[in-house]
Amino acid sequence: MLFEQLRAQLARFPKLDYSPLPTPLAPLARLTGQLGGPRLWVKRDDGLGPGMGGNKGRKLAFLMAEIQRQGKRKVITYGGLQSNHARMTAAACAALELEAHLFFFERRPPTLPGNLLLDRLFGARLHFIPFGGGGGASMTLEAANRLVRLVALPFTGPGAYFMPVGGHNVTGCLGYVAAALELHEQVAQLGLEPVTVVTAAGTGGTLAGLLAGFTLLDSPVRLLGIDVGKLWKAFPVSIGRLAGELCAALGEPHDFRPEDVPIIERTYAGPAYAVLTAEAGQAIQTLAQSEGIVLDPVYTGKAFAGLLDLIRQGRFRPGEHVIFLHTGGAPGLWAYEEPLSAFYRE
Ligand SMILES: Cc1ncc(COP(=O)(O)O)c(C=O)c1O
Known part of the structure; x- marks a missing residue:
């Protein structure tokens, strides 16, 4: 489907305007320099929407x-x-x-x-x-x-x-099909190729919307979700089903098998959903101290810890671009004061 066709399909659905779009796509220059791996970017969806923002x-x-x-x-x-x-x-x-x-x-x-x-x-x-x-x-x-x-x-x-x-339904996740359109355009304008978008997966709706959007556009942008909770039985099946429903709602049915859903399940979730891991605590500190950007303990901290580990393992080559989709969550920090304090010394 062409870019303008998808834009027109999305425009058929009523929508409120919470924030000016597109959200910024900014380089993480210091962190990229420190890690010496792929070129890192952040997509600032953390500042989007009502009530202190987020995906x-x-x-x-x-x-x-x-x-x-x-x-x-x-x-x-x-x-x-x-x-x-x-x-x-x-x-x-x-x-x-x-x-x-x-x-x-x-x-x-x-x-x-x-x-x-x-x-x-x-x-x-x-x-x-x-x-x-x-x-x-x-x-x-x-x-x-x-x-x-x-x-x-x-x-x-x-x-x-x-x-x-x-x-997590078709109506809500149209929002992330629209985000795929937005990212596809920003990536093309900046000439980022090859490029992978990495996001936390909690209910997987963000991932489903992006998967549907990039598939409909036949976009070169690659996608990777990082499971943060080990919450759901047959999680990739649910994500694939929703992505398929989104494509159908937008006029071009598509089947996604569970293996078509780009997700790393369980590896970075720790013992359970909402239980802080040492790696997430350290990842939050790494981004805060290299770039002054705040992650959260439940979602983005675990996903970013996963991304840092994948970089260490050499999953991305130095010339590649990786966009971390910052989905918000900072208010949760204040509920984790005690476990987080164990990591951060003055
Ligand atoms: C801050 C934050 N990041 C990521 C997610 C995951 O998004 P999704 O539920 O669409 O997978 C959520 C919610 O679940 C969230 O609150």
């Missing part, structure tokens, strides 16, 4: 427009305690005078730091249901969504809009 800004732009069109007054979504998706949904709902109902399948913690503080600031209703937090790849993402929908509805009454975890 969910691209998804919410389409999701909130759909909610408005359907005339819904209440929105249900869920995630881990430090869910950036929940925080940004709360902010988007506040701005549209909608009730945000955020579900966390864990015990209510004694204090509510980081994203939880912001959730309250935005006036969201927090529901803590201690089912044990899920995860552990015991369920597919689709099964988890079906279950939560059933559990949550009695709390809000009928007529609420159910938003899957991470905004």
Whole structure:
């Protein structure tokens, strides 16, 4: 599909404007010099969207427009305690005078730091249901969504809009098809080739949208997702299915087998989702002290640690370009003060 055709297909879907686009694509010159490997770049989606920003800004732009069109007054979504998706949904709902109902399948913690503080600031209703937090790849993402929908509805009454975890549906992930278009254009303007985009994969919607977008464009941009949570059963199947649904919604059906999904599962996730790894703690420090850019302990810290390890292993040649998609998450830092302090001495 041609660039302008994809742009026209995307324009058929209503969308809110949260931030000026494109987001910057900036060189990481100091870090590139220190590592002596591929030429590193950062795509700043961390500054995008409502409520302190992050990748969910691209998804919410389409999701909130759909909610408005359907005339819904209440929105249900869920995630881990430090869910950036929940925080940004709360902010988007506040701005549209909608009730945000955020579900966390864990015990209510004694204090509510980081994203939880912001959730309250935005006036969201927090529901803590201690089912044990899920995860552990015991369920597919689709099964988890079906279950939560059933559990949550009695709390809000009928007529609420159910938003899957991470905004993981066709409407939300159109945002990352649009991001693929944006990246394809920036990469061409800067003449970056060969180039690989590396992103964290939590629910995999960001990866699915980019995969669909680059496939539709037949783009030379390569893609790599790094699993940060070991959360879902048959994760590549879910990501491939969503990428296929996105292509179909945009007028050009495409089948993605699980092996077509470029993801490194489990390797960099550590013991579990949201458990800080030593490598992530060090990766956060590396980027902060080389470039003054802040990552987060749950998503981008683990993904960046994976990227640093791949560079050390020689996965990318010196002339190649690697773009780290910064998906946000910094508010989560304040919920990890204790484990992070172990790494950072004054
Ligand atoms: C900061 C941050 N980065 C990355 C991700 C992963 O995005 P996705 O759920 O689309 O895989 C999330 C959310 O899950 C996030 O909050």
